[in-house]
Amino acid sequence: MARYTNAVCRLCRREGQKLFLKGDRCYTEKCSVDRRSYPPGEHGQGRRKASEYGLQLREKQKAKRYYGLMEKQFRGYFEMAAKKRGQTGENLLSILESRLDNVIYRLGFAMSRPEARQLVTHGHFLVNGRKVNIPSFLVKPGEVISVKESSRNLEKIKNVVEANSFRQPPKWLDFDRNNMIAKVVAVPQKEDIDFPIEEHLIVELYSK
DSSP: OOOOOSOTHHHHHHHTSOOOOSGGGGGSTTOHHHHOOSOSSTTTTSOOOOOHHHHHHHHHHHHHHHTTOOHHHHHHHHHHHHHSSSOHHHHHHHHHHTBHHHHHHHTTSSSSHHHHHHHHHTTOEEETTEEOOOTTOBOOTTOEEEEOGGGTTOHHHHHHHHHTTTOOOOTTEEEETTTTEEEEOSOOOGGGOSSOOOHHHHHHHHTO
């Protein structure tokens, strides 16, 4: 599977805001966006007025990088969203939020989505009692996500859960932190997303 392997801090700087790709580093003074709040490259500090297409492209790139996806997969989700009832943009956000790696991150089992993706790939989580090691698995209302019994005492998972005790999961997830079990109680809505994404710009871009 193709994935981005270069410095992820450059992605945050290019989008002009934190995408929280480096976990706890993003909350410290070492964050690249805080230290250099301009795009990377020799022309990064130059002022250029963005065109309509440029704004649409940046919004798509921002969403794609925030969820850690490559273009082909992101486009596939858009086409899936377009076939569903309702607003295409809101459907797209709902699908992106429903990815298992995003759910694991939102529950506080990982400090970043890349870390959550790695934990899922290594088979530390169950969905309805069955091991799922596919980060792109889409959860549905009624499904139960839990930590595999043999993984519950791993220091890495225990430490991260404790460190993230301040983080409140979205209302569409009912989380029992003590037992490390969560239930999907609703379909994710736009207002449940804790990151600003203007989905209508993405729809306009793909509709050209």
